[in-house]
Amino acid sequence: xxxxxxxxxxxxxxASSISPSTLASISEExxxxxxxFLSDPTLPWSERFSSTLLSNHPIPKTNATYTTVEVLFTxxxxxxxxxxxxxxxxxxxxFDQGSCxxxxxxxxxxxxxxxxxxxxxxxxxxxxxxxLLDCVGGSSKGCNGGFTEDGFDYVSDEGIRTLDxxxxxxxxxxxETSDDKKYFTQSWAQYVSSDEExxxxxxxxxxSVSAVFEVFADFFTYxxxxxxxxxxxxxxxxxxxxxxxxESEEEGKWWIVRNSWxxxxxxxxxxxxxxxxxxxxxxxxxxxxxxxxxx
Numbered sequence: 001x002x003x004x005x006x007x008x009x010x011x012x013x014x015a016s017s018i019s020p021s022t023l024a025s026i027s028e029e030x031x032x033x034x035x036x037f038l039s040d041p042t043l044p045w046s047e048r049f050s051s052t053l054l055s056n057h058p059i060p061k062t063n064a065t066y067t068t069v070e071v072l073f074t075x076x077x078x079x080x081x082x083x084x085x086x087x088x089x090x091x092x093x094x095f096d097q098g099s100c101x102x103x104x105x106x107x108x109x110x111x112x113x114x115x116x117x118x119x120x121x122x123x124x125x126x127x128x129x130x131x132l133l134d135c136v137g138g139s140s141k142g143c144n145g146g147f148t149e150d151g152f153d154y155v156s157d158e159g160i161r162t163l164d165x166x167x168x169x170x171x172x173x174x175x176e177t178s179d180d181k182k183y184f185t186q187s188w189a190q191y192v193s194s195d196e197e198x199x200x201x202x203x204x205x206x207x208s209v210s211a212v213f214e215v216f217a218d219f220f221t222y223x224x225x226x227x228x229x230x231x232x233x234x235x236x237x238x239x240x241x242x243x244x245x246x247e248s249e250e251e252g253k254w255w256i257v258r259n260s261w262x263x264x265x266x267x268x269x270x271x272x273x274x275x276x277x278x279x280x281x282x283x284x285x286x287x288x289x290x291x292x293x294x295x
Contacts, residue, residue, distance in 0.1 A: 053236025094269030
């Protein structure tokens with residue numbers, strides 16, 4: 001497990017694809033038990049993306065700050081950014097990261113795109129993860145991994161360009177100076193409390209947040225429903241975008257999450273995961289970062 005005082009370095013990928021026989025055994029066990037997600041061992045996610053997962057490298061971030069949003073008095077049981085802000089283009093933009101370990105950049109650019117749209121006047125805005133892959137330096141290494149914190153800090157200092165100006169190539173490129181319009185945050189990276197009501201209040205008030213969570217082998221078999229870790233070895237870390245939540249009597253409580261494994265993954269490129277550190281088994285709420293934007 002990592003903590004918010006130990007930022008996640010996306011460096012070096014040690015995982016290899018999981019054998020079909022192992023995935024079959026995992027799916028058999030998942031589907032045999034009373035779970036809330038469907039498991040399919042024939043899906044291609046292990047073969048395509050296991051080598052892009054991140055390895056953790058704890059380095060204390062001494063200047064860490066936390067969001068200070070007030071917990072809202074009324075929080076809806078169900079909130080989906082795609083429905084509640086249907087004019088925004090960014091929630092429906094599903095990237096496919098391919099063999100690039102750049103989920104950290106996709107997570108940062110995706111969450112900030114959502115945040116600008118919610119601030120008003122940016123319905124069609126989609127920010128470029130490629131700009132971050134090419135230009136964020138320091139400990140971040142493009143398609144070989146990076147900090148979400150570094151991504152947010154970079155946008156505060158240097159700005160980020162749009163997808164139209166810097167298309168996503170899913171590979172490392174060169175950082176080029178340009179007169180293209182840039183968008184800035186008004187803060188460096190901020191951590192988000194693992195408290196559910198504070199997370200919800202942050203997302204409702206300011207927009208999506210980046211999430212880094214622990215991936216286990218059974219996640220590669222996810223075919224829909226509300227995921228929680230059941231069985232299978234730890235595979236690495238993955239950065240995504242937390243956009244909403246929901247609950248039902250049949251499936252319990254969940255987060256709604258945008259992935260970067262293409263539209264065929266999960267539920268139209270999204271997945272749902274059980275809410276609560278003791279429920280999902282992936283430390284999902286333990287690795288949330290964001291930044292305040294300049295509207």
